[in-house]
Amino acid sequence: MSEKNSPEMKKGMRVKHGIGSFFATLWFALISAVIIFPVFSxxxxxxxxxxxxxRRGLSINLDFKTMSLYNYKYxxxxxADSAKYWMWFKNSMVLTLVSVILTxxxxYFIAYGLTMYEFPLKNFLFFLVIATMMVPFEILLLPLYKEMTQLKLMDTLAGVILPGLCGASTIFFFHQYMLSLPKELLDAGRIDGANEYYISVRIMxxxxxxxxxxxxxxxxxxAWNNMLWPLMIFRxxxxxxxxxxxxxxxxxxxxxxxxxxxGSMLAILPIFVVFLLFQRYIIDGMTAGAVKG
Amino acid sequence: MKAKKFLYSQKTAPYIFALPFILSFIIFWIYPLISAFVMSFQDIGAISVKFVGFKNYGKLLKDTVFHTAILNSFEYMLFTCLLLIPFPMLYAVLMDGNLVKAKGLWKALLYLPALTSVVISGTLFRLMFSEYRTGQMNVLMVMLGLPAIKWLKSKVTSEIALLMLCCWRWTGVNTLYFMSGLKAIDKSLYESAEIDGASGWQRFKFITIPLIKPTTIYVLTISVYAGLSMFLESFMLWAGNSSPKNIGLTIVGYLYKRGIEKDDMGYACCVGVVLLIIALIINFIQLALNGTFKKEDR
Structure with missing residues (x-):
């Protein structure tokens, strides 16, 4: 940190730094303990x-006599209960997979169109993407519910997935990401005789x-933790x-x-594994939204 | 042949790419949004729909339960903004330097609550704030020499429980937002400020705060929206949409109660429209105060 300082200063700084570092780390250890607490209990x-x-609420009383693997064995x-539980588990898996892949x-294709081309409606469409972010979803809850009844999509997977498919923040993120990419790549593909769709899939x-x-x-x-909308749609x-x-x-x-x-503890598991695998991408994913207020 | 050529032309392609958005926008956004407005002027029964003008709005103005819901949502929004912006910002600044050891571990642990669904976190918190003496929060109270409390039965203590749940879930997420914002700041600015003799506080005040403003505005905006439209947290904490004296009722909770539980869609849509207007006004004031409309400096 401070190669250019004199040895005494360096030592002094290291001590000061050491104390600060100790307290800062301790602080994070404390908050982490508080945060872990509910999940751990x-x-x-x-x-x-x-x-x-x-009878007793959550307790962290480590009394091994009252503890057993009974619930998990069950x-x-x-x-009947476990059959129900694993059916929900499977349904959540299917819902998550289908909606992530489709979304x-x-x-990606929407953002590709809005980023890679110049066309008259471009800015207007982009404005509409932003506008959809400005309205809390809950306001659309009831009219959308009524619409789903009319479209006969109640109690279907499509009814849950379709309204959220063109997520504005996802489009926005892809857009931000592609802005920095050279458009010359497209022209190179065109010269080679590739059509627009081939370029979007195979090159970009x-x-x-x-x-x-x-x-x-x-x-x-x-998708895994979504509750409000599935609660309305699934009967x-x-x-x-x-x-x-x-x-x-x-x-x-x-x-x-x-x-x-x-069951709740098992339900955290899959998404926790996904989190550990993709952890380093999360920051990138979150940065996009915050780049420009 | 001609059709194919048209579809593959460089002029048509962007519209085809954007088509799903246009469709989704019309079907799942503008149409329901307009219906929300239209429905708010209607009395929607099982068989007949009657246009009643501003009757729903008039009724809403005098509805004291709705007033409670608005106050609750506002209070919640205000406190979440006060708690979930300064602290995550501070944590992000600490994490950004070399001060903290084992950063990866703390980051992962701070983020952990965001992975739990609201059913799970709400249930865990309801059990923690159980009114029995053996609930953890009451054990803690007794340890501190205080009497056990019926946490979820009075306004102030239940608000504390709700805010703790909210901070628990979102501190990690907001910290990550600020960390990603800090990453974009040029480190040489700090070095030159240090050479000029600026203290840590001065560097924070004159470099970090101004340069992280876009992130702050973003986090503030999502916090305002999420705070105003909070519903499931309270739904799970009280294991249902009713709480003693409506201490946990929010605007969206009231919308759900009227629209789904009591099947009075017109009145519920009216609640929704009021929520939209409040959200837009707050967002507008906030953007104006932050000078977003003045010019694009930067």
Whole structure:
């Protein structure tokens, strides 16, 4: 940090730096402990009978006598509850996969059109993309709900996925990313006789790969944890996703808490794995939105 | 042949690329948005739809439950902005330097809550703030020599629970936003300021704050929107849409209650329109105060 300082100064700075560093690190360790706490106590609770949870709330009492693998065993043996749970799990997987793949592809092509070409409606269309970000989704909740009934899309996967397919922030991110790319690449492709669509898939897409990774993780998180809209659309229990399925277990009697807490802990797992795999792309994904206020 | 040539021409291509957006915009955005306005002037029954003019709005003005909902949402928005901008900014600045050790670990842990769905986090917090003496928060209170509290039954304590839930979930995300904003600042600015004898605080005040402003505006905007339209957090914390004396009722919660639970779509859309107007006004004031309309300096 300070090669040009004299040895004494260097030492003094190192000590000062050392103390500051110690306290700063300690501070982050403390906040992390606070942040981990609810998840950790949930994790401990998943080894206890659900009744215990209702009676005593979450507790971090490490009493191994009351703890067992019963809840997890129950979830992994064939019975009515576990069948339901894994069906929700599968539904969430399908919903997440389908909506991430479709959203990424569609938003990529939209952004490609809005970035790589000059055409009369370009700025207007881009303005509309921004405008959709300015209205909270909740306002459209009821009219969209009514519209879905009219379109006969209630209780279908399409009904859940379609309205969110052209996500403005995803389009915006691809746009920001592609702005920095040279348009000469397109002309080179054209000279070689490639058509516009071939260029967008075979020449541009590989270059934009990092943007796909960044958006994949954010879209996957959104889809996996999405609750409000699926709650409105899905009617039959066989189509429920994890979020709304787990929600149905929240009865005041607490007879389902065995499945609820263990199931919740398992539900964090897939998205946590995705997070660990794609972690380094997250910052890139988030930067795009914040580049320009 | 001609059709194919037309579809493949460089003039048509951008429209074909943009077509999904245009369709989605019309079907899933402008149409429902207009219907929200239209429906807010209607009395929508099971069989008949009646145009009632401003009746819904008049009723809304006098609806004390709605006033409570607006106040709750405003209060929540204000506190989340106060808590979720300065602290994440500070954390990001600390993380940006060489001061903190094991940064990767803290970053991942701070981000962890954002990965949990609101069902899970809401349930965990409801159990933590349980009114029984054995709930963690009450254990903590007793440890501090204070009486156990029925957290979710009174206004102030439930607001604390809601805000803690919100900070828990979003501190990591906002910290990452600020970190990515800090990455874009030219480090040589700090070096030259240091040579000129600027203190750490001065460097923060005169370099970091102004240069990170676009990120701050962005985070502020999403915080205002998310704060005003908060619903599921309260829905999960009280395990349903009703709380004692409506202490947890928000604008969107009221919209849901009226539209879905009581099937009064017209009135609920009216609530939605009011929310939209409030959101746009706040956003406009905020952008004006930040001087976004003045000019594009930078």
């Amino acid at each position: 949930g994790f401990l609770a998943s080894f206890r009978p659900g009744r215990e949870l209702i 979830l992994f043996t064939p019975n 990424l592809l569609i938003c 897409m590989p270059i934009v790969k990092p943007a796909f990774s960044a958006m994949a993780i954010l879209c996957a998180m959104g 039959s229990a066989s189509k429920f996703t994890l979020t709304i399925g787990l929600n149905t277990l929240l009865t005041p009697y607490g007879n389902n808490y065995d499945v609820l807490i263990a």
